[in-house]
Amino acid sequence: SYVLTQPPSVSVAPGQTARITCEGDNIETKAVHWYQQKPGQAPVLVVYDDSDRPSGIPERFSGSNSGNTATLTISRVEAGDEADYYCQVWDSSTDHVVFGGGTNLTV
Amino acid sequence: QVQLQESGPGLVQPSQTLSLTCTVSGGSINSGGYFWSWIRQPAGRGLEWIGRIYPSGITNYNPSLKSRVTISIDTSKNQFSLKLTSVNAADTAVYYCARDGGFSYLDSWGQGSLVSVSS
Numbered sequence A: 001s002y003v004l005t006q007p008p009s010v011s012v013a014p015g016q017t018a019r020i021t022c023e024g025d026n027i028e029t030k031a032v033h034w035y036q037q038k039p040g041q042a043p044v045l046v047v048y049d050d051s052d053r054p055s056g057i058p059e060r061f062s063g064s065n066s067g068n069t070a071t072l073t074i075s076r077v078e079a080g081d082e083a084d085y086y087c088q089v090w091d092s093s094t095d096h097v098v099f100g101g102g103t104n105l106t107v
Numbered sequence B: 001q002v003q004l005q006e007s008g009p010g011l012v013q014p015s016q017t018l019s020l021t022c023t024v025s026g027g028s029i030n031s032g033g034y035f036w037s038w039i040r041q042p043a044g045r046g047l048e049w050i051g052r053i054y055p056s057g058i059t060n061y062n063p064s065l066k067s068r069v070t071i072s073i074d075t076s077k078n079q080f081s082l083k084l085t086s087v088n089a090a091d092t093a094v095y096y097c098a099r100d101g102g103f104s105y106l107d108s109w110g111q112g113s114l115v116s117v118s119s
Helices: none
Strands: A009-011 A018-023 A033-037 A044-047 A062-067 A069-074 A083-091 A097-099 A103-106 B003-007 B018-025 B033-040 B048-053 B060-063 B071-075 B079-084 B093-100 B106-109 B113-117
Touching: A009 A018, A018 A083, A018 A103, A018 B003, A044 A083, A044 B106, A069 A083, A097 B048, B003 B093, B003 B106, B018 B033, B018 B093, B018 B113, B048 B071, B048 B079, B060 B071, B079 B093
Parallel strands: A009 A103
Antiparallel strands: A018 A069, A033 A044, A033 A083, A062 A069, A083 A097, A083 A103, B003 B018, B018 B079, B033 B048, B033 B093, B048 B060, B071 B079, B093 B106, B093 B113
């Protein structure tokens, strides 16, 4: 089964840039999606198909995908960005969704 | 703007069957080429995808749960449902329903429903 690996935590100062990685075997061949989850709330899609943003998501959120690593980048980080972030792909070998373990972003 | 709402018992006894329903409002469950998914999250842990269904009845399931899971759909009621058999304490979690944009990204989520497995 396909495995996605994320760092458990990332810490960044307000106004700086946060980069959250998601590692998987040849992940660049897959479409990677990213979710933000704040305590007690349902996840929210913030980036899909590697680098597209749903309507309403600030331009500060961006994504990239190359080689074995996909990255969610949050520019000009704000206190309100503090949350858990999950990456996700579709595993076509077994036809199911795979989530990364999640990264807790501390601002 | 589509909205999803989970409903069902908050407490299930061990070895019994967990049953949840997701009601979709603000759009037809039968249009747009969407799949409809279930995801769960134990307290303090990460997300686990359970499975999804297309309005035609086509399903995909997490291999680790496939033997115990059935997802069904009722297009006349704009609902889809989850059944998980032979539950145990490890199945205690918040269960979410969500819309799958067709390329596996989940673009709309319900608020979640906490299900505890305990006698």
